[in-house]
Amino acid sequence: MDKQISIEIIKKRKRKLIFRVSIISIIVIAVVSTIVNIFRPSIDLNKLSTSIVDSGSLDITVTATGKVVPLYEEIITSPISSKILKAYKTSGELLDKGDPILQLDLEATNTEFEKLNNELMIKKSKLDQLVANVKRELVDMEIQIQIDEMKLQRLKKLLDEEKLLATIGGSTQDKITQGELDLNIQQLQLKQFKLRYENQKSAKQHDINVLQIDYHIALKNIELMTKTMTEAKILAPYSATLIWVNDQIGAKVAQGEKIVILSDLKNFKINANIVDIYAERVSTGAKVIVQIGQDKLEGNVGNVIPSVENGMINFIVTLTKNDHEKLRTGLKVDVHVISAIKDDVLRMENRSFYHGPGLYDIWTIIDKTAYKRKVTLGENSYEKIEIINGLNKGDIVIMTDMSQYKNEDKIVLK
16 A cells, blocks of 8 residues: 655655756756857957047038149130240249240231231321311301301391481381391301301211220220230249140240149149038038048138039138148048037047938947947037937947947947
């Protein structure tokens, strides 16, 4: 007959079973945890670039690309159709203001100048002669008017005398009528002559004006030709470097053909361009930061070209220090145009991962572990990015590219 097991023994066996299961579970968990930790990705902390979230003002910028060009570059064209007689300078030489560069053949130009000068003298002579003739004619007519006015006064006096004599029987009505007729005729003749005088004066003044205009046109042509002959002596307009010169002696050059290029290679500006969607954020006078390596140069937006070419707008940047030692013709630079300023915002460093406001996966460091967070970023400057939410002041943010860990939420740091 089987003996019944006491309750104490059963409880004791259950406790032993529970203890064994617990020990086994702990061992299994420890083993699994160890295996997970062994295979969990880890990063060497010393190889990470980090940024600490801070607060402060943010200069909101848009970034353009730019190229360094000489502050002054001038292309000199031939003012006349001629040929090159002599080259005084060669490409690469430093020039002072007024230095001769080229000598052009002025023989044909001198002949043309003499012709124009002779024409000017003829026009001046005609004008002077006309003015003298008109003056003489008008003076003669003015004297005739004075004579006719005197005749009119005499006729009035005679008429008055006839009327007086008629009162005492010394004259007849026929004589009075004849005197009145003579007076009216003289008045009409005087009026007619005065009108002819005014018409003649106006017509002659018109003739003088025509000749004066003709004369002044000829004078302007002489002045233009004189200026052209002066410009034909090709001189340096300011101190600069001679970039190129047409030094082919005897070569024919057409009017307007390029013969000299000068540049100021000591002072520079920036030719910049930016996508047209940012056109409203680039305005004349806006502050600009030009980045050359680690150096940052301040400047301002100068002339903005209103036309759009291939989806880009072009503008000029004038630099506060336009003779900086790192400026070189043709050097490519980043141009950051400051369009607005925000005060008291959370900020983190600006790196290449940022491509505009929106939601980003950002890794932060707590103790020796990196955690992935969803962070909303706002506007940016060329150095900082605005943090809308998801981070707090003092948080340590990993700036190194973490795209290879996009499927992870937590990474151990060694």
